[in-house]
Amino acid sequence: MSTEYVLVTGGAGYIGTHAVVELLQAGYNVVVVDNLVNASMESIGRVEEITGKKVPSHQVDLLDKEAVKKIFQQYKISLVMHFAGLKAVGESVQLPLLYYHTNVGGTVNLLEVMKEFSVKNIIFSSSATVYGAPQYLPVDEKHPTGSCTNAYGKTKFFIEEIIRDVCAADKEWNAVILRYFNPVGAHKSGKIGENPQGVPNNLMPFVAQVAVGRRECLTVFGSDYDTPDGTGVRDYIHIVDLAQGHVAAMKKIQEKCGCVVYNLGTGVGYSVLDMVKAFQKATGKEIPYKIAPRREGDIATVYADPKTAEQELGWKTTRSLEEMCEDLWRWQSNNPHGYAPAPSSS
Numbered sequence: 001m002s003t004e005y006v007l008v009t010g011g012a013g014y015i016g017t018h019a020v021v022e023l024l025q026a027g028y029n030v031v032v033v034d035n036l037v038n039a040s041m042e043s044i045g046r047v048e049e050i051t052g053k054k055v056p057s058h059q060v061d062l063l064d065k066e067a068v069k070k071i072f073q074q075y076k077i078s079l080v081m082h083f084a085g086l087k088a089v090g091e092s093v094q095l096p097l098l099y100y101h102t103n104v105g106g107t108v109n110l111l112e113v114m115k116e117f118s119v120k121n122i123i124f125s126s127s128a129t130v131y132g133a134p135q136y137l138p139v140d141e142k143h144p145t146g147s148c149t150n151a152y153g154k155t156k157f158f159i160e161e162i163i164r165d166v167c168a169a170d171k172e173w174n175a176v177i178l179r180y181f182n183p184v185g186a187h188k189s190g191k192i193g194e195n196p197q198g199v200p201n202n203l204m205p206f207v208a209q210v211a212v213g214r215r216e217c218l219t220v221f222g223s224d225y226d227t228p229d230g231t232g233v234r235d236y237i238h239i240v241d242l243a244q245g246h247v248a249a250m251k252k253i254q255e256k257c258g259c260v261v262y263n264l265g266t267g268v269g270y271s272v273l274d275m276v277k278a279f280q281k282a283t284g285k286e287i288p289y290k291i292a293p294r295r296e297g298d299i300a301t302v303y304a305d306p307k308t309a310e311q312e313l314g315w316k317t318t319r320s321l322e323e324m325c326e327d328l329w330r331w332q333s334n335n336p337h338g339y340a341p342a343p344s345s346s
């Protein structure tokens with residue numbers, strides 16, 4: 001019988017690379033497609049260094065349906081792990097059509113090709129952003145969804161609905177929708193990690209760039225929230241724990257689970273200042289910060305109820321806040337400019 005592959009879309013990106021490492025180490029064969037809009041194939045080279053395995057990778061845009069079909073013709077694919085998409089919240093407010101076209105359009109293309117090739121198993125990267133402002137805490141999977149205020153969040157909600165409809169129409173489909181909380185940190189090797197283009201939008205990549213000297217000072221968005229220290233509280237999850245959640249989801253899908261949804265989080269919330277202190281302690285680096293007004297669209301507090309994933313996937317997080325900070329710092333200090341060489345000073 002010919003070799004079966006897991007197709008990983010967006011596999012050259014932050015979460016994708018970490019998931020590919022865990023999949024390879026769990027014995028799966030992987031093929032990566034990525035259009036490299038927010039990544040470079042250098043990251044796949046690093047994955048190969050870590051695992052000692054070759055990863056067939058193709059520069060393919062999900063919007064190019066013929067190119068996607070060619071991948072399904074070339075490889076015997078049993079399941080798709082779908083990470084590819086755009087994820088910048090602010091940009092999505094400015095350019096909603098780009099986000100709907102890429103995220104929703106790209107996913108519809110992918111699902112159509114999957115259907116054509118009778119590949120009916122998908123694991124999808126959703127986000128806690130689908131819950132909007134929480135009505136209760138911790139947030140479980142039954143919490144209402146869809147009230148998100150930005151186009152990025154809505155694409156996640158719409159894609160979830162599309163996948164649900166596809167599964168309802170044909171019972172042979174299985175889908176695991178994973179709602180990520182706030183992934184941070186990097187692989188222990190320090191070879192792969194988050195590599196934001198331009199000014200980081202998210203907290204911890206910004207903190208790491210201050211520590212490495214690329215930025216002067218962190219701006220803390222709001223100190224007047226109804227939280228213990230007034231700054232926003234989130235559920236930060238180590239990227240390797242998150243990646244391992246995907247291996248657990250693979251096992252679930254092999255049980256022919258239909259369409260199921262899981263939160264991937266720790267269940268614990270930390271404030272912005274907790275994170276700054278933890279990073280300083282873990283790395284010995286001073287992080288200068290200034291308090292600024294709230295960022296538009298932000299909420300005070302959100303953290304997961306991760307019980308369902310524990311009960312049904314047999315998965316839970318094991319890595320501490322300290323490890324998140326140490327591993328992030330190892331990646332950032334070994335690779336101050338991410339995968340890119342240092343810019344020349346001329």
Ligand SMILES: NC(=O)c1ccc[n+]([C@@H]2O[C@H](COP(=O)([O-])OP(=O)(O)OC[C@H]3O[C@@H](n4cnc5c(N)ncnc54)[C@H](O)[C@@H]3O)[C@@H](O)[C@H]2O)c1
Binds near residue numbers: 013014082106
């Ligand atoms: N990082 C987070 O905090 C977070 C939280 C919740 C959900 N997610 C979701 O997880 C997934 C992965 O996120 P990430 O942090 O690794 O982001 P990332 O940008 O590092 O990875 C996404 C990858 O998709 C590729 N891509 C984008 N559009 C594509 C297209 N049309 N065709 C093919 N490839 C395309 C990019 O080049 C990139 O490598 C995304 O769907 C994201 O929305 C991320």
Ligand SMILES: CC(=O)N[C@H]1[C@@H](OP(=O)(O)OP(=O)(O)OC[C@H]2O[C@@H](n3ccc(=O)[nH]c3=O)[C@H](O)[C@@H]2O)O[C@H](CO)[C@H](O)[C@@H]1O
Binds near residue numbers: 087221222231295
């Ligand atoms: C509004 C927004 O962007 N939401 C996205 C952002 O959520 P989050 O806002 O949860 O993540 P984040 O890392 O952007 O911010 C975490 C916390 O740090 C604060 N903060 C952040 C950056 C900074 O320079 N200074 C600062 O104080 C921020 O106000 C919040 O309280 O990322 C998530 C994934 O990780 C999801 O993709 C969310 O959709």
